[in-house]
Amino acid sequence: MFADTRETGFVNAITAAGVTYAVTRACTMGHLVECSCDKMTSKGNRLDKLTRTVEMEKSLPNEGDWEWGGCGDNVKFGFKKSRDFMDAPYRKRSDIKTLVKLHNNNAGRLAIRDYMSTECKCHGLSGSCTVRTCWRKMPAFRDVGNRLKESFDGAAKVIPSNDGHSFITEGPTIKPPDRFDLIYSEDSPDFCKPNRKTGSLGTQGRRCNSTSQGVDGCELLCCGRGYDTRVVKEKISCECRFRWCCEVTCNTCLVKKTVNTCR
Known part of the structure; x- marks a missing residue:
């Protein structure tokens, strides 16, 4: 089993999310015989309390008449199959x-x-929205990844509790991790230098952004070793034109770019 670093925690979380997303989408598209899209029939605000969340409350229509309909994403089925597939061995x-x-x-x-x-989709004469049919939809997977990346940045280190069946945070923390937070139990190795055991290639020679304060910035990515700057010429497509019908033709231009690489 891999080390329980925060990087491994992110990989596990994004993989479980990916399985949930793929199965749910397959249900909605009718690609699986075991499930279909989610055809909710409850009207107005009468909604199953088990499926109600804070985000769901915010997105519910609060004006006019509306009813559940259409073909929503069957996330319950995708959630269950992901749990069965990812968690069963453990x-x-x-x-x-x-x-x-x-x-x-x-x-x-x-x-x-x-x-x-x-x-929701509006129904009514002349484009009016007297009645709406509404359905549930998954967030874009990029939003899911961004949300988990935020959890990765704030991941908490945990240790086993005395009962042997749960965990507690190691040392003081702002708040104990909840269900949405990522956790880890082992510190990450040093990714700055090459390490055959962990498969890390190090950061020497990596391109970095000298103006960024993020993980792509030279200060962080180069691990304090500094960076070299050089000007290179690159070929790019330019002066593109659309020709009827139907092709786009471009010229090739040489542009100068400043490239920073870690020492």
């Missing part, structure tokens, strides 16, 4: 590695299930 174990993995898997699935949005 359910009978309670070591810290298993607890961390199951927690991060669930956090990945929740990043989809608990952030569903409501979309």
